[in-house]
Amino acid sequence: MSLLELKNIHTYYGHIHALKGISLTVKEGEIVTLIGANGAGKSTTLRTISGMVKPRSGEVLYQGKPVQRVPAEQIVSMGIGHVPEGRRIFPRLTVEENLEIGAYLLNDKKLVEERKQIGFQLFPRLYERRAQKGGTLSGGEQQMLAIARALMQDPKLLLMDEPSMGLAPVLVDFIFETIQNLNRSGKTILLVEQNARIALQIAHRGYVLQTGELTLSGPAADLAAKPEVQAAYLGGH
Amino acid sequence: MLEGLLALLPQVIFDGLLLGFVYAMIALGYTMVYGVLELINFAHSEIFMIGAVVGVEVFRYLAPVIPNGVVVLVLALILGAIISGVMAMIVERLAYRPLRARGTTNRLVPLITAIGVSFVLQDLVRLVEGIWHNEFKLQMRLIPPLDGNFTFLTVFIQYKALILILVSLLMLVGLNYLVNRTKLGTAIRAVAQDMNTARLMGINPDVIISRTFLIGGALGGVAGVLFAVQYSTIDPYVGFLPGLKAFTAAVLGGIGNITGAMVGGLVLGQMETLAGTYLPTLTGGNFGTEYKDVIAFLILILLLLFRPQGLLGQVVKEKV
Ligand SMILES: Nc1ncnc2c1ncn2[C@@H]1O[C@H](COP(=O)(O)OP(=O)(O)O)[C@@H](O)[C@H]1O
Numbered sequence: 416m417s418l419l420e421l422k423n424i425h426t427y428y429g430h431i432h433a434l435k436g437i438s439l440t441v442k443e444g445e446i447v448t449l450i451g452a453n454g455a456g457k458s459t460t461l462r463t464i465s466g467m468v469k470p471r472s473g474e475v476l477y478q479g480k481p482v483q484r485v486p487a488e489q490i491v492s493m494g495i496g497h498v499p500e501g502r503r504i505f506p507r508l509t510v511e512e513n514l515e516i517g518a519y520l521l522n523d524k525k526l527v528e529e530r531k532q533i534g535f536q537l538f539p540r541l542y543e544r545r546a547q548k549g550g551t552l553s554g555g556e557q558q559m560l561a562i563a564r565a566l567m568q569d570p571k572l573l574l575m576d577e578p579s580m581g582l583a584p585v586l587v588d589f590i591f592e593t594i595q596n597l598n599r600s601g602k603t604i605l606l607v608e609q610n611a612r613i614a615l616q617i618a619h620r621g622y623v624l625q626t627g628e629l630t631l632s633g634p635a636a637d638l639a640a641k642p643e644v645q646a647a648y649l650g651g652h
Numbered sequence: 653m654l655e656g657l658l659a660l661l662p663q664v665i666f667d668g669l670l671l672g673f674v675y676a677m678i679a680l681g682y683t684m685v686y687g688v689l690e691l692i693n694f695a696h697s698e699i700f701m702i703g704a705v706v707g708v709e710v711f712r713y714l715a716p717v718i719p720n721g722v723v724v725l726v727l728a729l730i731l732g733a734i735i736s737g738v739m740a741m742i743v744e745r746l747a748y749r750p751l752r753a754r755g756t757t758n759r760l761v762p763l764i765t766a767i768g769v770s771f772v773l774q775d776l777v778r779l780v781e782g783i784w785h786n787e788f789k790l791q792m793r794l795i796p797p798l799d800g801n802f803t804f805l806t807v808f809i810q811y812k813a814l815i816l817i818l819v820s821l822l823m824l825v826g827l828n829y830l831v832n833r834t835k836l837g838t839a840i841r842a843v844a845q846d847m848n849t850a851r852l853m854g855i856n857p858d859v860i861i862s863r864t865f866l867i868g869g870a871l872g873g874v875a876g877v878l879f880a881v882q883y884s885t886i887d888p889y890v891g892f893l894p895g896l897k898a899f900t901a902a903v904l905g906g907i908g909n910i911t912g913a914m915v916g917g918l919v920l921g922q923m924e925t926l927a928g929t930y931l932p933t934l935t936g937g938n939f940g941t942e943y944k945d946v947i948a949f950l951i952l953i954l955l956l957l958f959r960p961q962g963l964l965g966q967v968v969k970e971k972v
């Protein structure tokens with residue numbers, strides 16, 4: 416059984432038909448990447464899974480259960496963490512408060528403290544900055560914080576929306592290494608990227624999204640080798 | 653003449669402090685709701701008024717049976733906080749939440765709704781008091797030791813004034829703790845900063861908004877009870893002017909900013925009392941004490957012209 420399955424999802428913003436029948440699966444333990452141009456519907460797909468927007472039709476199955484009508488704030492508690500596009504750090508909460516609010520659903524203070532320490536071990540930089548306001552962090556630090564914040568509720572499935580956006584190449588490498596490590600330690604990951612090259616390097620499988628429709632799918636290495644993917648997304652010829 | 657004016661100063665500052673604390677407590681309700689919803693909840697004046705009415709009623713019924721004024725006051729404060737807090741929650745649930753649920757984006761709609769709720773609450777209280785006591789102009793009945801007083805140096809101090817300052821300080825310190833040090837407070841700030849992302853953390857914004865109205869309403873209720881104790885004459889329309897001034901104080905301090913609301917309230921209280929006392933003498937009687945209200949709003953207009961974000965407010969980027 417797949418951990419996550421989307422069946423013929425149609426999502427609208429008013430009259431804009433953003434997702435036109437998306438079907439995909441993510442199996443436990445995988446890194447699956449969703450690549451596509453700006454405006455293709457990648458973020459909308461993630462938002463539909465995490466409950467931030469509701470599909471007009473179709474099904475989102477998580478661990479076999481339909482969740483497309485469950486409010487976003489309850490989806491989190493089922494084990495789906497969402498690292499949103501643009502990080503969305505709370506700018507006037509401190510780094511530590513950002514992490515604590517990530518653990519909003521936990522009532523065990525000791526557990527919250529433990530998870531915070533895990534986040535600080537993953538990103539020692541955040542420990543140095545723990546008393547600083549989120550808004551004062553650099554882009555890379557904010558991305559670390561967004562990931563650490565999502566990890567506070569120990570999700571099974573992590574949705575990541577363009578973690579490389581706006582980061583210097585060394586930081587991109589570091590973030591993607593971290594994503595791989597998280598996957599090795601047991602997290603299933605659905606990764607949205609415009610930077611298709613690096614996404615296909617770490618992913619097991621991939622899907623290509625074009626104006627609301629999936630046009631290609633398969634093992635990441637196969638996708639990376641396809642001329643049409645190279646031409647459109649890998650800057651090839 | 654100057655000596656005479658200076659001799660008055662300590663008293664004026666003390667009186668301004670009382671008024672300032674009342675404004676500060678009401679201003680907090682405006683600012684907290686604005687912080688999470690960007691809504692100017694004009695009905696908050698009436699939440700304050702309801703607290704004042706509760707204060708009068710508690711004293712009316714309990715003062716004859718409980719001989720200690722402090723005990724009665726504590727009961728009045730608790731009841732005022734609960735009733736005003738719950739009323740504020742009900743208003744949010746019935747009037748504002750349905751508008752949010754519909755995704756109304758026009759900012760004028762909730763504003764007009766708030767003004768409408770104000771009228772409804774005023775007339776509701778008038779109706780209830782009319783049926784209950786056949787009058788709606790109420791007089792506070794104070795009992796000892798609240799009506800006592802003493803003179804410290806040159807300042808005439810009533811016991812009830814000391815209590816007002818003490819209770820206000822406790823409430824302000826308590827609110828600061830709640831907002832900055834508790835899980836609920838962090839959630840309130842998170843919702844205020846980014847409601848959608850707060851949902852990704854497992855926070856239900858409606859619950860947090862409701863709690864915000866409860867807390868702001870309870871503070872308004874406490875302010876109302878203290879106002880009734882201090883200034884004695886209460887009617888269903890008594891919330892209007894203090895409410896408008898507290899709103900001014902909230903804008904003065906930077907709307908949405910909690911410390912700003914406290915500072916704004918205290919500053920406005922001083923300005924108004926100073927103006928009320930010195931304006932007649934300084935203008936040779938041309939401008940009487942009644943111009944003190946003009947001063948308050950003149951300050952608001954000048955501030956908005958030169959520092960629209962308020963004293964402690966930051967220039968925030970538009971939410972995207
Ligand atoms: N909040 C919104 N309101 C209206 N249209 C939107 C909104 N968000 C996205 N869209 C539209 O939906 C389509 C898909 O957007 P999005 O999922 O953000 O794409 P991507 O993440 O692949 O860049 C685009 O045409 C975009 O303009």
Ligand SMILES: [Mg+2]
Binds near residue numbers: 457459500
């Ligand atoms: Mg996107």
